[in-house]
Amino acid sequence: MRIVTKRNGLIALLILAFSFPYIAQNDYYLHMLTLSFIWAIAVYGINLLSGYTGYLSLAHAGFFAIGAYSLGLLTVKAEMNFWLALAGACVITCVIGLLIGLIALRTKEHFFAIYTLCVGYIIYLVIDKWEGLTEGVRGLIGIPAPGSIGPITFDTAASQYYLVLLFLLAVIVIMYRIIHSLTGRTYIAIRNSEDLARTIGISTMKNKLTAFVLSTFFAGLAGALYASFIRFIGPDIGSTAIMFDLLMYLLVGGIGTLSGPLVGTLLLVILSQNLQFLQKYRMLIFGPLLTLIIIFYPRGLAGAAFEWQRKRRDKKLSMVRADMHMKAEEG
């Protein structure tokens, strides 16, 4: 029996993820990992739309900010219960997502990317300038940590880590199920060729809109978790710089792959934390790295791993065939 199987690998990863708070030397690593899980949830959202449905959205940092500010405002200004506010933040993000999607999805390809880039920037501007509501550049202070559920409280770093981990796992399970279903196949068909999708009877607008709203839901959820984890938010979380960070995580990890968002986010967040001493010159490393990955591995590290696996399997298969052929000739 083989020990290194996909299933055992996943179990090992899960055990590692759940025992990490006990292994970690200090809260700094825990904090970093929690934060990258939150980013990863948003990247999963972008991946659903850009990776699987073929619409590169550059507005998702904006939706992330909408989620964060909705939670912040609902808890700080409306003094709502945290969990209600979390649900409310997701709903608000989805509603705004739906309205923007209805217009944005009338465009395609580059135009869609440019349009959503503008939408993202407008969201940033609204948050930055609407001081009466968002406090503008001063930011929103004093956002409460996740409220307790019965005896379970979320005031330690470890408990927050577990909370975010559970949300991330839920997002991954949902993504897995969508991609491996007829709905996921429908999205992939739209990515592949929208004309062909329409000829085989797929209502492209309806499906694109569903994918768009769901992807904003993930971004909004991530934003809300971010707000309650960092406890302070400023307009910068909706900036284009954040958008391109998220996009970089996705591209390095592997666009259109299930593990890509997590791999890319973890790798780049950890890498950029360790390269802090280089300050802005970090981009001197990231720039060429990103360019090389896009040239040689358009589907990122996860895509490269698949390719490698497939080649190995094909090689094995052809060896088995050659073997059978030889035996047949001998007999």
Place this chain on the structure above:
Amino acid sequence: MLIETKNLTKRFGGLAAVNSVDFIIEKGRINAIIGPNGAGKSTFFNLISGFHRPSSGSVFFNGMDITKLPANEIAALGISRTFQSTSLFDQSTVLDNVIIGHRLRTKSNLADAIFRTKRLKREEMACREKAMEALGVVGLTKAADKIVAGISQEEKKRTAIALALATEPEILFLDEPAAGINPDETEGLTELIKKLNTTGLTVCLIEHKMHMIMNLADHIMVLNYGEKIAEGSPKEIRGNDAVIKAYLGGSASA
């Protein structure tokens, strides 16, 4: 009659790509549309399948006016088509490409996907079976697990036809199915189209390979500059002066 077009016209700016074409497709026959390059054949297909909205005129399917329906609803009625350039997904298998063809006959949605409902499992099975059945019809059962990027041009054409068949059409429109494949393969494809037709499927194809058309089609329409210049059996078309003139230019007797 299965499909009828009345005065069907499509203008792009000042150019009438299809000009007032009346055409009837009878059930169970193999129909062909021929004509020189730029004659408006593909545009005619696009009008029937809902990709372009006609400038004027109308299209009827089983007596129902489908002129203004969007492409996906027309497909759901039982009108399927292939494209000149096959736009399959190269990175996945032949089977995976065809499975989605049956999606329009299923109802499961996002919630079914997230909760893995019985309906989803049942419909996924149905799609898989339908896809295997379609691949069986076009003779690609053995290639089902091959990656599309690694199969021949002819196999890609057959995959595209299988995809169209998986939608359970009443009529199949084929846009140059034999373009870019060799004479032997063309022969094979002709046999396939005949076979599909004997199972009761109505076929309408655009093709430039005259030999193929002449021994395949029951009924031919000839378009030139967007207008119908002739219509009839292969024999009638072969002897038609206007057709010869359109193809060779100048006067027919020259």
